[in-house]
Amino acid sequence: MVRVRFAPSPTGNLHIGGARTALFNWLYARAKSGKFILRIEDTDSARSKQEFVDEILNSLSWLGFNWDEIYYQSKRLDIYNEYAQKLLKEGKAYKEKAIDKPREAIIFKVPPQKIKIQDLIRGEIEFDTAVIKDQVLIKSDGTPTYNFACVVDDADMKITHVIRGDDHISNTPKQALLYEALGFSVPKFAHLPLIMGMEGGRLSKRTGATAISDYRKMGYLASALVNYLLLLSWAPGGNVELIDINQALKLFDVTQVNKTSATFDLKKLNWMNNQYLKNGDSEKLTDVLIPLLIEKNYISADGFDRDYLVSLVKLFQPRLTTLNDFCDWADFFFVKELKIEEEAEKKFLGGDLSREFRLFIEKLDKLEKFDILNIEAGFREVVKELNIESKALIHPIRVALTGKTIGPGLFEVIYYLGKELTQKRLGRWINGGSNA
């Protein structure tokens, strides 16, 4: 039975790198019908915070990585101490009192030897432990160090495969020694390449957002983010870019993960998010959007027309990079006081459009049916009567109705805005006309 684990430390948010490690672990577990275990490494009581535990769990759930078991290291202190005592008794460890510490720490005697690690991704890696100094097992405050707790837990939790970041390669020989000293069998290792920032070096806040929750807030879809993360250091082959998690489950093989570190490229994530948004189920997207719209006071929680919202979502879907774009681009459907971009107004509403707008307003009243086709037909007639180019009127109308120079097709906009609102917004620009 395959048992893998993701072991975050709640000293910060779940970030891009951690999410990718969690993804590969989760995929491996699910693909092999194994167990995905979560282990909260909260032995550093000064830096660990409950809010981070909550944030990590929320992000993991949002991404869809459900776990089978969860453990907290802070509740397992007795176990670590027990094993430390055993090593002490066997003469494999010793106690030492640091000058500035009140109590003694338990320290592991590192035996000098050559040690070989088998890595599923990198093959064999050899180390000489002569360059490794003795390792603290239990700190003088009674809590275990990372490497010790990690080994004890991985053995105790019967972890079969340790899939983790590249930055742990140099911890591996230390841990291997501990497995040996404790008489535990050694799990298989797979060290994932790190995700780098655009400027080289580790992905950091300076390069952009690192927290998964930030991407969620910015309006990225979990499915798109997972797809993007999946393609960092792994490829399904066959020039496939868009791959859903179920297909990935069938194709993913941890031994085929690349050895080279990957750079996080927001532009490609943006492209991918647009692909998911564009092809996504409009109803589902609407449901995700509804809370955002309520928050912005665009709709009220107790009364909104969901079908109407779905239609609006469909209108914008192909042009959204993030969900939040919808709130920004579609605002004119919801606000009472239309904000008109200064530049747009200057460019398209500078002249007197009274005659044109009045004609169009009257035409809308004469339409057999107020639908997209008839609106367009009516508009074409107005343009013909006026003997002007379509775009000479389309752009001013768009700006008057939406406040923007960009947006969905004008006739759809008019249709969904409704006749009354359309006429009202156009009427504002008629001299001597109703200014309602």
Place this chain on the structure above:
RNA sequence: GACCCCGUCGUCUAGCCUGGUCUAGGACAAGAGCUUUUCAAGCUCUCGACACGGGUUCAAAUCCCGUCGGGGUCACCA
């Protein structure tokens, strides 16, 4: 600095293990065009890489060595 890992277009990658089908394929980005009602989307095209040097071989992106470059780790943090 020591130890370890890695090195294909600007970025993500296919190819490498099992040399020849690679004048190196795809995607993002960038540039151009088509479409047109703006912006997206879509379609077409362009630009663009085997880090370098030595081997091995009839033949090397692929195998070997070296150099250089990038990254990681060297805590009573995890």
